[in-house]
Amino acid sequence: MSPHRRKSAATAAGSALAAAAALLSFAPSGAAAPAPVPDSPPSAERTHDVEHFTPSGPRGYRPDVPARAPKRISDRHRPLSPAEAKADGAVSSLHRTGSTTERLDLVFVGDGYTADQQEDFHKDAEAKWADVTAIEPYKSHTDKMNVWTVDAVSNESGVSGDPTQDVVKDTALGSYFWCDGMERLLCADLNKVNSYAAQAPAADIVVVVSNSGKYGGAGYNRLTGYPFDGVSTLSSDHADSGLIAVHEMAHSIGRLADEYDYGQSGEYTGPEPEDVNISTYDADEMAQNGAKWHTWLGKDDPAGGTTGAFEGAGYYEKGLYRPTETSLMRDFSVREFNNPSREGLIDGFERYTQP
Ligand SMILES: [Zn+2]
Known part of the structure; x- marks a missing residue:
């Protein structure tokens, strides 16, 4: 491995x-x-x-x-x-x-x-x-x-x-x-x-x-x-x-998760996922807890609009949030990664390049 x-x-x-x-x-x-x-x-x-x-x-x-x-x-x-x-x-x-x-x-x-x-x-x-x-x-x-x-x-x-x-x-x-x-x-x-x-x-x-x-x-x-x-x-x-x-x-x-859902896929009730671009927290909870992409909330996002928390991600329609309405981890209508995903990718490059 x-x-x-x-x-x-x-x-x-x-x-x-x-x-x-x-x-x-x-x-x-x-x-x-x-x-x-x-x-x-x-x-x-x-x-x-x-x-x-x-x-x-x-x-x-x-x-x-x-x-x-x-x-x-x-x-x-x-x-x-x-x-x-x-x-x-x-x-x-x-x-x-x-x-x-x-x-x-x-x-x-x-x-x-x-x-x-x-x-x-x-x-x-x-x-x-x-x-x-x-x-x-x-x-x-x-x-x-x-x-x-x-x-x-x-x-x-x-x-x-x-x-x-x-x-x-x-x-x-x-x-x-x-x-x-x-x-x-x-x-x-x-x-x-x-x-x-x-x-x-x-x-x-x-x-x-x-x-x-x-x-x-x-x-x-x-x-x-x-x-x-x-x-x-x-x-x-x-x-x-x-x-x-x-x-x-x-x-x-x-290590990014998919930001799409399967539709009719119900509600996620598990623990907070490790993936950096999906979360069980909505924007208010994320800000209060200092969790996940809280530092990006409200900032301009290359994937469109500002970074927030949109319900429906990680294959579930409910109970998991994604940072932007859409992004390359959800569909191909916008050809950009959102802020948290970019950060995750940049961290990933660091892991691969450590001696
Ligand atoms: Zn995928």
Whole structure:
């Protein structure tokens, strides 16, 4: 597990439950109780809950998806030619500012790019890096990050499920739209992601760029047992797909919570969450208690208006508050993080860059 990781109690409990459910579903009947989930390399049986996005932002639904690509996709896989195999796994640095131990190491891996298309992958990775660093506080903290690219050579160009659900492609990472039956949910084979990311000098966050013009992506932001903190997938040639990496990186770096709710999701009655951008306190209580983002209350906020406390956050309609009406942690209608989230991200950069 990465030393940078620290999850909120609610998140940790959620992952433990999901992992337990995954294990239980594979336990033979009559077998002893399953052992705790080991912090070990991924296995075929594992599932992960992923965040799902539409062009307007993250959606209130986190399906459990398998770590591996479905059989109909893996069955199509053929070995690379010797020349292709030689090019497979090549590493380049896109942005290098310091030692991996004192930087946040972001790794781009391409999927659905043939041996002849690796230059396209490099251009696409640069474009996504530009999308991320157009937004604060990433923009003013590029000196805290290294960016690596790992070439993954696919036998076929494009990815499964594009343009239609029946399309199956033989690609290095097994990316596929229509994951869990949802057109825009772009899953990948995490075992393969893991093996390519391991080629880079270090990997804190992995972005899988799938060679496609169709909007889509996914966020694997509650990973355990991998040497990185999070993975986001996104399509290469859709103008808005870079926002998926922007949002997912914020979960990993800033330990930020989602500021949306599922609608009809009832009232949160648990303890004050650890996440810096959601709270059980309304503005008055926060000011009285000197809690959470009380120092920002009433200040101009880059995400719009002034920082306050708006009910509905952390997947609950009631009982949890967010700092602004909207922000990149709620939807993509405003392309800014609010004040508390920016502060959380800046603190996160400090954690990654401490020697
Ligand atoms: Zn999210």
